[in-house]
Amino acid sequence: MSKRLILIACVALPLAACATAAPRVEVTRFHIDNPATSGTVAVEEMPGNPDVSLEFRTYASAVSQAFQQAGFTPADGAQSEYVALVSFNRSFRPTGVDRSDKPVSVDVGGAVGSGGGRRGGSFGGLGLGVGINLSGKPKDIVTTELHVQLRRRSDSTAIWEGRASTQARQGSPAAQPATAAQKLATALIGGYPGESGRTITVK
Incomplete structure (x- = not known):
């Protein structure tokens, strides 16, 4: 390979790395002392959530899977010991x-x-x-936010709550709802309950 081609490749590599770097997730969690680490949990819409469509169900499913991995058992309706209230939001801002x-x-x-x-x-x-x-025309930056609150169903006491957000370029795989939902839920609920009151960055 000629020196010229090598130089072109060396300069282009950082640009490609920037374009394909996996988005990070900012996570903040709060919880009571010694929150429950097992039991049955149902995932429901958080009051005031702006979207209860198919896209919301994508996020609800990702949250349910993450709680299963944390040690909880999925359940339907009012028979569950706990309820996980879920809300999400997607916003767009121009860039470039x-x-x-x-x-x-x-x-x-x-x-x-x-x-x-x-x-x-x-x-x-x-x-x-x-x-x-x-x-x-430059692609917008998509910011996706996930808010989850775990409550004891018997008395509606909130025992755990967390928020997670990530950014990706519109049209990229990381900006797709299914991918974003899985990444946010895993980052937020992974390592449950996590350190209360601390904001961390998850790759």
Whole structure:
């Protein structure tokens, strides 16, 4: 492989790594002293949850599976000892534009700038000027949040509660509801009950 091709590959690798890096999950949990670690639990909609569609059921299923892995037994309806109330939210924000609303362009071996003009550059005296055109419409960043509250059904006492959030580029596998639901539920309920009052980052 020529020196020029090697240099192109070396510069491109960090960009590819950034594009494919697995999103991290921010997790915060709270619980009473010595919360239950077993028993029957039913997953239900949290009051005020904005979505009770098929997508909500995807999140509810992921939460149920995560509680099973934590030692609980799934149950239906009012016969369960505990109820896991679930709510989720997805929001979108634009990305990839500068303050002048012009698409960002990247010139490998050159510079980062805005506008349509490409600034050539050299790398190691080889005259390397590889342009990456990002002039198409940039994808939004999707923020997905999951909120779960575990209550004792007999007296409605909350014994455990947690929130988790993650971000991914719209259209990427990590932004798909099924993938996001599984990742959030696993990060949030994995290691149940977790340290109360502490926010952690889960890869």
